[in-house]
Amino acid sequence: MIFKVNGLKTLFLLAIIFLALNVKAQIPSTCFEIESILVDACGSPEGENEMVRFVVGNTPLNVANMNVSWANSSNPWLNTCKNTTTANAVSALNATVQGCGLLLEPTNGILPAGARVLLVTSTAIDVNANSFANLADTMYVIFQCAGNTAGHFANWSTSPGMRTLSISFSSPSGCSDVVTYDRTLLVNQNGTIGGASAIRDGALANFDWQGNVTYDNFACQAPFVPANISITPLSPTTICPGDNVQLTVSASSSLQNLLWTGGNGSFSSTINNSTTYTSSLNDTTDFYIYVEGSAACGTITDSILITINPPATATQNASICQGQTYTLPGGSQVNTQGTYIDTLIGGAALGCDSIITTNLAVNNFTTGSTSISICQGDSILLGGAFQTTAGNYIDTLVGGSSVGCDSIITTTLSINPTKFTTQSFTECPGFSITVGGNVYASTGIYTDVLTTSLGCDSIIETNLTIIATSQVNIVQNNVTICRDELLTGFVINAVGGANLVWSSGETGVDSIIVFTEGIYTVTSNDNGCTSEDQIGIIRDECLVPTIFVPNTFTPNNDNNNDVFMIKGSEFDFFEATIFNRWGEQLFSWKEIDEGWDGTYQGSIVPTGTYFYLIDVTFIGGKREFIKGSVTLLR
Template identity: 25%
Template sequence: CAGQSTSLSASGASTYAWSSGGSGTPISITPGSSTTYTVTGTSAAGCTGTATISVTVNPLPIVTVNAVPTAICAGESTTLTASGANSYTWNLGSTATSFSDNPIVTTTYSVTGTSLGCTGTASTTVTVNPLPTITATASPNAICVGFSSTISASGGYSYSWNNGSTSTSFSESPLASTSYVVTGTDVNGCTGTASVFVTLMPGLTVSITPPVDNICEGESVSLVASSPGLGVGYTWDSGQNTATINISPSATTTYTVTGTDAQGCSGTADAVINVNPLPIIQFSGEPLSGCLPLNVDFTDMSTGNIAFWNWSFGDGDYSGVQNPSHTYNTGGSYSVTLVATTDYGCVDSLTFNNYINAMTLPIASFIADPPLTTEDAPTILFIDQSIGATQWEWEFGDGGTGSVVQNPSYTYLGAGEYWVTLLVTNAVGCVDSTEALITIKPTYTFYIPNTFSPNNDNRNEEFRPFGMGWDVDFYEMRIYNRWGQLIFTTTDVNKGWNGNFNGLPVEEGVYTIKAQVRALDGKAHNYIQSINLIR
């Protein structure tokens, strides 16, 4: 092979001379190309002879090696191909003309090619470029509905995102939690991937307690905002920044609160506060003053959807009707209050101080001196004992002329019972009256007949006393025969003795009567007298 040496040996002579200039045998030659060598041999006798030999010089094979590609990215493969020889031996042990390899670092590949026993070598280096370290970030990586996140990549020269973007950074407002995947390519064409997950947080749930409320004009109510979220702050459309607010709207109002949590997510809630009007209260009374008992008719003149009325008349009495009547029985000035409640429960009141003036009556009273008399002394002095009276009017009950003096005397013309009436008036014109029964008793008389004849001739058939001026409730009569036997008794002034004893007529003769009676002046009288029974 070109560049190699070989030995040429001659024989049959003593000395040798070679055409290449050498002498002796053997000689070493390194022909540059195929050459015919001649050797002249000289024997000891001086005789010469020649011989030739051709040495063929085979050229070394020109071996080349190609790597496609010569620069790869980590994890990729390259194809190595040798040429210029008949067979090959690679430093990796392969004897194939071409093969693929996946080097993990930059590698030099060498190959020895053999043709006609001659070899040639070649080598090539395959550069293994590391994959770029691609980083994907999201700022923020958790967002609320309607918010956006900035998605960014680094570590590469160019980028391709799974949403089609080729920008290094872009803003996105996903409708759901989303994974963003980016492929980054460096200047060597090597690629790396990275991903980032953007969490879409649900909207913040906010509520207000109470969500609807009815209040009355002038009242206040507390609204309390709440949320299951953590670290939630609240802002009301009325300007407050607390969870609880106290409000006193003058008209029906909708209040809105916005709650914002630590991630910036927010939610809103509304509360409607219905403001119901108070009743407009007015009333009148008729009459506003007068004498006892003073009956006043009250008239409600209030406006509004009134469902309940509560009257306080100032004397401890109350009423729940709309237009009550009330009677004052004690003198004085009274303040009247009406409390009205609407169908929504709104309450207002009106008080008229010292509205009713109930004037006290005089108290009519008198005594008679004497309270009981007889026809023998028919004059009675009437003594006024009234309280608060300034005028007096007397009626003495017998149809005669009355009197207007305070303490009159009056003489009755006959026995009887007379109702005396006193009507008194005080300084404000209030009146009172009283009456008392005056009794003029007849003059006391008690007569006992001395004879009677019960003989069925319808004349003088029954024995009994008679008279006037005595108390019939305090009377007793007893009749005894001559032997002192009680044969008749009675306490009834209208019951006489018919001359019988035990249902049989008694005989003619003298009988004794004992009577007890009390006059109307209270004096008791006892009588014992004999009577004759004649048939």
């Protein structure tokens, strides 16, 4: 697509376009609607570069009344900040805009009715991480105060998980919106699911005003909708002079004053979205058809290449064998060498005429010679029989030449003998040798049949002698002692081997006493062969698994004890479930850093006593079921 913006316009024209577009712009009947979440943002830390796009309804909103419950509930809402840092960030982002778009911070925190708004998760945004180059609209940008660096949402994972974002304004009353997406359906930059972390950057969850979610990925671009226009052909664009091409145009924003141009032919309509172009006989070379329309940034344009197939000329070379006939493109049959010309009406691509020149050659019989070798004991079909001895053999191949004619071939046959090899080894225990895929490690005589570079048998006899020696081994296994345990002397015993040497310096002894942790090695040299063994004496923290369950929490959105969370360490498995007094399950979770926020199916539950069941398996295999109650106070 070709995209351009006309730079010369009067202020009057800009005002007319701006008003026209604002008249057409859709404003929700609710106080606001969430439209898009940049779930997997580019930039690091990611939690400072995520964004949410929403549109304000018919009533202005004050950001001082705003509250957000992030999909990642461990991140609190830090309120919005407007200061020198945010002003510098907005200025830097506007400097990257290549279209006519503009980012504004709201005056006195007021978001006007109908405003398109980007909520950035931190004033510490990396202005180079997510592109605003194609912005073609005026948008308001607000920043959450700095402090959260972890992600506010849940990136793609194979683990099932619906994630919910909730935004509300305390005024006007009932002003809130909640959207939910499935993290397992987030798409990567290739339009598929999953993949490496780098190609998952840019994952979007988009919502219509009914809360229905779709998924997309525009790589490292902020979550706005750039203006564009695109021509789609409804019929082939490669034509003959005089043929028709059906075209239609689509755009992501409302267009004014649509106009089709190009070529020497005519359009069924020059101003409608769909048109049929009838080419002229003067359209003898390839050309472009253009469409343009007025949008917020001015005039945007796209083009499509129309390829013309003129009356085609072609030359082909053909050959036949002596005595054969050849059928020309026009249907005539000939059997003599020469040049023939055929005109085919409508014979070219898409029905255009074509003129074909055929250069016909008549080939005689051919002769040739070749050399072939086989292995001793094999045979090959030559001269009408299977041959096993060296010599010259003659064959006549019907249609065997490179041009399909008969050929007489003389073959010189040679015989490759079988190869015999003997090898001997005298080695220490532990030695092994691989011959033709077989591994030998013990005394013996072994025979393997391999293949030579000529494809014949290669017989290898291997004489292997393993020297008889005694291997040294440490009796004890590795030892682990706790960090506060005193090592008063540990005896290490070795058996077997000869001429022992310890890594601690002792020689000629089969046991040592050590007083510090470490890796101790003993080496044996018996009959010229060495062997070794080692033992590790290791200190560990010897941590004790713990779990703590609070008995009260207060989910009143004061950022203090708002979530019922279980604390502990050394878990292999964890699952907690909440029930009301009638045994109805309200909530469950399997991540230790998650918890219950005092809601059931999105609704707040009343103050009271609720019951929990915790299923936990500690490191080491111990499993416990913990039951109890928790008091919810508001």
